[in-house]
Amino acid sequence: MKNKQKKKARPVKAAAETTYTISESSDLLPFLLKSLNKLSRNAVKSILTRGQVRVNNQTVTKHNYILHPGDTVMIQDNKTAMKTTALTGITIIHEDDDIIVIEKAAGILSVATQKKDGESTAYAQLTAYVRQDHPRNRIFIVHRLDRDTSGIMVFAKNEQTKERLQQQWKHLVIERMYTAVVEGNVGKPAGTITSWLTESKTFKIHSCPFDNGGKKAVTHYKKIQGNHAYSLLQVHLETGRKNQIRVHMQDIGHPIAGDKKYGAHTNPLKRLGLHATTLVLLHPSTNKRMAFSAAVPKKFSAISKSIV
The missing domain is CATH 3.30.2350.10 (Pseudouridine synthase)
Structure with missing residues (x-):
């Protein structure tokens, strides 16, 4: 049975890509060879190796990556690839x-x-x-x-x-999710932090548990894993205040790893242990729901892995 792929060209001028919607399971390289049949096998493999192919908005370079019905495959043209390098x-x-x-x-x-x-x-x-x-x-x-x-x-x-x-940020942005590595083993499996934030003359944010005239901030968190030294949290923002997650993690006694400004004592990742994982929004012109994600850095999971 022949694979039937629905080809849908995106109306993009600045970054030319061709988008395909998958209808039947297939390995990525054979799919590309069939879709880009005017190119040689080596040329198609080079496009894949250079990172010009994204599956469901994630760059994929593996030849045997398995495509499933409903997946979207986006192929970036060479001109645009040269710009982005x-x-x-x-x-x-x-x-x-x-x-x-x-x-x-x-x-x-x-x-x-x-x-x-x-x-x-x-x-x-x-x-x-x-x-x-x-x-x-x-x-x-x-x-x-x-x-x-x-x-x-x-x-x-x-x-x-x-x-x-x-x-219209509050209306258009449906979800903002972060992943955080915090110091210590967080006891609660989930929780919500609410406080009012004010900024000092030295640009540091201060948190108050009651309304003191500051900006109300609400953060929801869920514990993914943890050990005696660090915990990995999934954090959802209900409000989007400056340094909100960093301040709220300090509030519960578990500052973000590497965040000396807000109480951290360690810096195991040699960076701030905070990653903006997911953004879901309504497109400002088309009102179409769009979801974007960035894989959690492997070091985040490794350092907070539960000790058996």
Whole structure:
């Protein structure tokens, strides 16, 4: 029986990709060879090896990766691949006429600060990226991740989209999930932290258990695993305040590993133990539900693994 794949071209100008929806199970390489039948076998294998293929928004390079019905396979063209190779510490996982969604590595600033002006930030790199298509193209900041926090970020490609995302953030963003490595073995399997946050003149956030005029912040967490030294938590934001997760983990006596500013005594990962895992939103122009995810760093799981 012949495989029947439904080919659906995405209306993307800046980052040309072709999208396929899988109807029958298949290994990835044979599927690519059939879909890209005008290219030689070596050329198709090179496309796979260079990371130009994503399955369900995750880059895949394994030849024998198994595709299942309903999976989406996105193949990036060579021109776009050459543009993205110049990016350092950020990976574009989705782009259309209105937004760019990236996975940011720890150590990369979202946008320049006065102290770090001139540094290769996510904002600066994406600005240079879109200007390869037109010198007047721009990128707009919608939200930020701390320098040492890795994971999913979204940027707007025009001012109208930026304003809609910022003004309707609570409506458009359905879910924001983080993964955190915290110090100590968290006793409760799950919990909710509510407090009011204020910022000092030294830019440190302070938490108060009652309404003191600050911004109300609500964080939900679920323990995934833990040992005597560290716990791995899945964290959902009900509100999105500055440093909210970091402050709330300090509140429950389990600061994020590597977060000296908010009470941590250790830095086993040589970075902040915080990763923006999932972002689910309604597209600001089409209102289509879109989900983006970034795999949890392996070190997060390894260091918090339960001791048998």
